[in-house]
C-alpha cells in the first residue's frame with residue numbers, strides 16, 4: 001500500500017511499508033538516527049540490520065518515506081495498550097527543515113496510525129531539536145523517563 005499526499009505542500013511525498021530489500025538502507029538510517037540523538041547505547045550496523053529484519057518480520061510496522069524515488073526518512077511504530085507507540089521517526093539529514101517531518105507525520109496520522117488512539121513517543125531529554133519539532137507539530141509533554149545504571153549507587 002502506498003499513500004500519496006494530496007492535501008499538504010509536499011506533493012511527491014509517499015509512505016510505503018518497508019520490505020526485506022529495504023533492511024540495509026533502514027539500518028543505515030537507524031545508525032544516523034542514533035548518532036543524531038546522541039544515543040547512550042548505540043548498536044552496530046550489523047545489530048541494527050538484525051533488529052530491523054525482526055521488526056519488519058512483524059514486531060513493528062516499519063514505514064519508508066520517499067520523495068519521488070528518493071528515500072527521505074522512515075518511521076517505526078506499533079499499537080500498545082496506551083496508544084500508538086512511535087518508536088522511530090527520522091528525516092534524512094540533507095532534507096531537513098523543508099517541512100518533510102510535519103508532512104510525513106500528517107500522512108502517517110491520516111493513513112497509517114489508528115485514528116482512535118493517541119500517538120506516544122519518547123525523546124531523549126538532550127535531543128532538544130527533536131523536542132522542538134514535536135512541540136511545533138502539536139505534541140504535548142507527557143511524562144519523563146528516568147534511568148539508574150547498574151553502576152549508579154542508591155543515594
Ligand SMILES: CC(C)(COP(=O)(O)OP(=O)(O)OC[C@H]1O[C@@H](n2cnc3c(N)ncnc32)[C@H](O)[C@@H]1OP(=O)(O)O)[C@@H](O)C(=O)NCCC(=O)NCCS
Nearest residue numbers: 036090091096097098099100101102123129130132133136
Ligand atoms: C526531528 C526531525 C524529524 C524534524 O524533521 P524536519 O523534516 O526537519 O522537520 P520540519 O521541517 O517538518 O519542521 C517542522 C517544524 O518543527 C520545528 N523544528 C524542526 N527541526 C527543528 C530544529 N532542529 N530545531 C528547532 N525546531 C525545529 C520547526 O518549528 C519547524 O518549522 P519551521 O522549519 O517552519 O521553523 C529531524 O530533524 C530528524 O530526523 N532528526 C533526527 C532524528 C530524531 O531526533 N528523531 C526524533 C527522535 S524522538
